[in-house]
Amino acid sequence: MQKYTGETPVLVAVDCIIFGFDGWNIKLLLVQRNLDPEKGKWSLMGGFMQPGESPDDAANRVLEHRTGLKNVYMDQFRVFGGPDRDPVERTLSIAYYALIDINKYEKQLNDDHHAEWFLPEEMPELIFDHNEMVKLARRQLMYKAALHPILFQLLPEKFTIPQLQALYEGVYQTKFDDRNFSRKLLSTGLLIKLAEKDKQSSKKGAFYYTLDQSHYEENFESFLNLVPNPNKFFQ
Amino acid sequence: MQKYTGETPVLVAVDCIIFGFDGWNIKLLLVQRNLDPEKGKWSLMGGFMQPGESPDDAANRVLEHRTGLKNVYMDQFRVFGGPDRDPVERTLSIAYYALIDINKYEKQLNDDHHAEWFLPEEMPELIFDHNEMVKLARRQLMYKAALHPILFQLLPEKFTIPQLQALYEGVYQTKFDDRNFSRKLLSTGLLIKLAEKDKQSSKKGAFYYTLDQSHYEENFESFLNLVPNPNKFFQ
DNA sequence: CCAAAAGTGTTTCCTGTACACCCATGT
DNA sequence: ACATGGGTGTACAGGAAACACTTTTGG
Structure with missing residues (x-):
């Protein structure tokens, strides 16, 4: 098979900013990272895009795996691709925000994956550029929700x-x-x-x-x- | 150096939908592709992201190389990443639209690169999913221009x-x-x-x-x- | 009967739109 | 003088926002 020679491929990940609402407050779902580096630190839910998957497929897979939910409203809002954003290896991240009904969320998975809901003001420090992603996602949510009934x-x-x-x-x-x-x-x-x-x-x-x-x-x-x-x- | 093992990297490209205005009509700048496959066919201006470059860097480089223009208004509006969108090799494309002052554009480069301005209605068929990119970019432009003075x-x-x-x-x-x-x-x-x-x-x-x-x-x-x-x- | 929250009314203001008219000037 | 486009004036309608009041019902 023909190839584009001389070009450098990179890893592509998706990261999901997952919003929920408990009746009083907006909350964000975070997980404790289970691989090095930064193992044990809090991060967004993400994963690498697999061969045969589109970015949307990957985002839906990550979300289903972590929350048990399908057919969730998601919006791809920005690519984060600074050359040094991941210290291990060059990785591009396609960021999505997701809006889920917190009642449908399966608590079981929560515990298995060391996931937890946080108030935006009480969030811990996140790995890499995930803090920035959250900030931008919240802004994006405000922007879109002012115009569309999301x-x-x-x-x-x-x-x-x-x-x-x-x-x-x-x-x-x-x-x-x-x-x-x-x-x-x-x-x-x-x-x-x-x-x-x-x-x-x-x-x-x-x-x-x-x-x-x-x-x-x-x-x-x-x-x-x-x-x-x-x-x-x-x- | 530590690595994420078992993950498959892919090529990442940027594609630019370049809009110009000649005083009467909106136009789009297209090039004749100079590499296989589909050599000679019309396409958007694009290129592969290089090591050390962010996607925005890559888009700016492509634009400067093709038009001679720096500091151009650009908006990253969508990732195109279907697994089969490029028949040669899996390639993710980050799509930008750019708005340029057509008078500052250097005609010289135009001729060198086999580039040409087209009215949207008179555009030729483009390679890959570039037709869809243009369609979405035009919609995005309408959306954003209704709210912001771009x-x-x-x-x-x-x-x-x-x-x-x-x-x-x-x-x-x-x-x-x-x-x-x-x-x-x-x-x-x-x-x-x-x-x-x-x-x-x-x-x-x-x-x-x-x-x-x-x-x-x-x-x-x-x-x-x-x-x-x-x-x-x-x- | 009172407190607490739901939800309908009313008024004011302002902005978006439609349409008429005057203005400046080269021929 | 007059045709041609540029720009201001006016008038109306509808929507957004500020504020008052009634309605419901558990304790």
């Missing part, structure tokens, strides 16, 4: 509007006006109201909603305005 | 508002209202009016403007609304 991916099938709001407030670290928030979200036409109420967090109870899947997919690329004054977060 | 990068130092409008109309393939367009752009505070007028295209003449560089950089990440009814392009 945060639904972090919630269970049915959820209440106050839950949804708590999620947005977690991502943007601000309080939003309750009344405007619910009206804004309802006006998108993305939500289907259910008969059932959640009575856990209040006496009156909040109605459950689900996502209108077809409407969601059709208008996903359009610009919405889900966050008040988004520019204040990007200046 | 299209200025395609114009010379000084330009008139009608020129700017023609550019936007080229990118979105629509007519915009002249009066609203100029008012909207002026209200961004990005433009500095010059004393001089361009009398080429009208008797009254249109004032030249330049970009307020500091304002541009400071607010680059904020959302602007530069395009009327942007959602119609993404539904």
Whole structure:
């Protein structure tokens, strides 16, 4: 077989920044690295791309292996490729962020792999350039979630509007006006109201909603305005 | 030196979708490929990432080598990594789009490298998955230019508002209202009016403007609304 | 009956859009 | 004078944001 001679191949890895939401806070899933160098230190979930795999395949495999979840929302957001980013050998990393429903996550795997959920403020130091990856992923999430309804991916099938709001407030670290928030979200036409109420967090109870899947997919690329004054977060 | 054993390295390339604007139309710069396979066929400008180079370095090198231009606006927008995308050998491609001032481009290099500017509608078939890359790059350009003032990068130092409008109309393939367009752009505070007028295209003449560089950089990440009814392009 | 949270109403403001008109000037 | 494009003025509609109030129900 013909080859491109004289070119130097490099290793290619994928790294996943995995976001979850526990009802109050956004959290990140980290693992303790099980190979040298930096064995035992905290890192993102990642792995090398295998022959026959596309980068997306690799990212999905890593995610399934670590969390037991398939068909997860993922966004490839940046390649990290500085020549010295991995001290062992030149490795290119394709970074993805993933949004998962924390309730579907299998705790069993968690323990097996020495994985743990962290609040962004309480994260330990990570290996290599993983700190930078997390920083960029959080920014990217804020950017995209201001325009597109991706945060639904972090919630269970049915959820209440106050839950949804708590999620947005977690991502943007601000309080939003309750009344405007619910009206804004309802006006998108993305939500289907259910008969059932959640009575856990209040006496009156909040109605459950689900996502209108077809409407969601059709208008996903359009610009919405889900966050008040988004520019204040990007200046 | 320690190594990750058992992992398969792959070649990594960068490919650049280079946009230019000749005053009336958006154009794309393509080259005739000078190595096998597919020698002589049209392709994007690309090259392999070299040891010691980051992907951004590689993209800048390719661009400078082919156009003579440095410090060009580039955006890494997607990795193309299907296992069979290059028939010769597994190659990952990191795709960038670049926006250049067509007047600064050196025609000499053009001829040397068998490069040519094409209208998007008149482009030849390209090798590998380059057609798909172009398609995605054009979409990405529309997306980003609706929110951020990147299209200025395609114009010379000084330009008139009608020129700017023609550019936007080229990118979105629509007519915009002249009066609203100029008012909207002026209200961004990005433009500095010059004393001089361009009398080429009208008797009254249109004032030249330049970009307020500091304002541009400071607010680059904020959302602007530069395009009327942007959602119609993404539904 | 009161407290606590859900969620609907109302008003104000501002921005995006549509459309009419005046301006400058080379021929 | 007049045609041709450049640019400003105006008027309206709809959406975003600020703030008030009612509704529900467990204790």
